[in-house]
Amino acid sequence: MSDSRIDDALRSLLPRLRRFALWLTRDAHAADDLVQSTVERALSKWHLRRDDESLRAWLFSIQYRLFLDGKRRSSRYARLLAMLGRGAPDEPTWPSAERVAMANATLATFASLPTEQRSLLIWITVEGLSYQEVADILQVPIGTVMSRLSRARAALRRLGEGAPETPALRLLK
Numbered sequence: 001m002s003d004s005r006i007d008d009a010l011r012s013l014l015p016r017l018r019r020f021a022l023w024l025t026r027d028a029h030a031a032d033d034l035v036q037s038t039v040e041r042a043l044s045k046w047h048l049r050r051d052d053e054s055l056r057a058w059l060f061s062i063q064y065r066l067f068l069d070g071k072r073r074s075s076r077y078a079r080l081l082a083m084l085g086r087g088a089p090d091e092p093t094w095p096s097a098e099r100v101a102m103a104n105a106t107l108a109t110f111a112s113l114p115t116e117q118r119s120l121l122i123w124i125t126v127e128g129l130s131y132q133e134v135a136d137i138l139q140v141p142i143g144t145v146m147s148r149l150s151r152a153r154a155a156l157r158r159l160g161e162g163a164p165e166t167p168a169l170r171l172l173k
Helices: 003-025 028-044 052-083 098-111 115-126 131-138 142-160
Strands: none
Touching: 003 028, 003 052, 003 115, 028 052, 052 115, 052 131, 098 115, 098 142, 115 131, 115 142, 131 142
8 A cells, every 4th residue: 555545544544543542541631642553553553454455343443442541541550650649630521511511411422432342332333343343453253243242232222311320230040
């Protein structure tokens, strides 16, 4: 792939990468940093990509892995600060506007889902990735993606109806 085609392909995917990064980080500056890190990693590892057809899935995979690595790193840093006697600042709260109360309620419900469930819903419903592409990103079988997606949709429905999420208990014999 020539340099201009690489540039065009990456430019066309930047809005999608940024939208997904915003959902992951919930902060515009952190999302921009994540997108920049994703593109930087993709360019440095360009020779490792599978093929041109799966560029979008490959970039989402890189971005998701970078996000998870960052979360792990920040939790280690928070534990270190706690051991030193310094607490982490509270997460910011976002004000809501009355005219978009229903939309905010839906977004809040969506935001209350675990990161893994939000990621699945975004990749499949918003980004339009196939189950197989998501399975490749997460490196799991396609059946696992389908069952996780089913659980994510069910959790979103329960939370949207106001029912608190209760973990399912398994009976062991």
